[in-house]
Amino acid sequence: MEAITPTTLHLKKAEGLELAFSDGTEAMLPLRYLRKYCPCAGCQGERDLLGRTQLPIVSTHYDGPVTALSGELVGNYAMRVVWSDGHVAGIYTFAYLYELAQQHNRGEAPAR
Numbered sequence: 075m076e077a078i079t080p081t082t083l084h085l086k087k088a089e090g091l092e093l094a095f096s097d098g099t100e101a102m103l104p105l106r107y108l109r110k111y112c113p114c115a116g117c118q119g120e121r122d123l124l125g126r127t128q129l130p131i132v133s134t135h136y137d138g139p140v141t142a143l144s145g146e147l148v149g150n151y152a153m154r155v156v157w158s159d160g161h162v163a164g165i166y167t168f169a170y171l172y173e174l175a176q177q178h179n180r181g182e183a184p185a186r
């Protein structure tokens with residue numbers, strides 16, 4: 075299967091992340107949505123060897139207004155976002171962003 079790559083990756087710091095992918099999928103993920111589904115272990119909980127999710131050690135779910143200070147590419151496979159609440163651990167792989175974009179477009183929350 076051919077890898078789906080982003081053709082547009084535009085972080086609007088007070089609005090959201092504008093995305094387009096090579097298969098034609100487009101989405102505008104609001105910052106709040108992006109922040110809520112931060113993929114880092116602290117936000118989503120570590121998975122043990124059996125795939126069970128441990129409770130997060132620190133609850134970093136943040137529901138208030140949040141803005142992105144900056145976004146940077148990580149290699150050629152992911153993007154890291156620096157948030158106004160000081161959180162920097164989340165690395166959004168392109169595959170994960172694609173998943174978020176699709177689920178957001180369907181009006182669903184990712185199953186996490």
Ligand SMILES: [Zn+2]
Nearest residue numbers: 112114117164
């Ligand atoms: Zn996080």
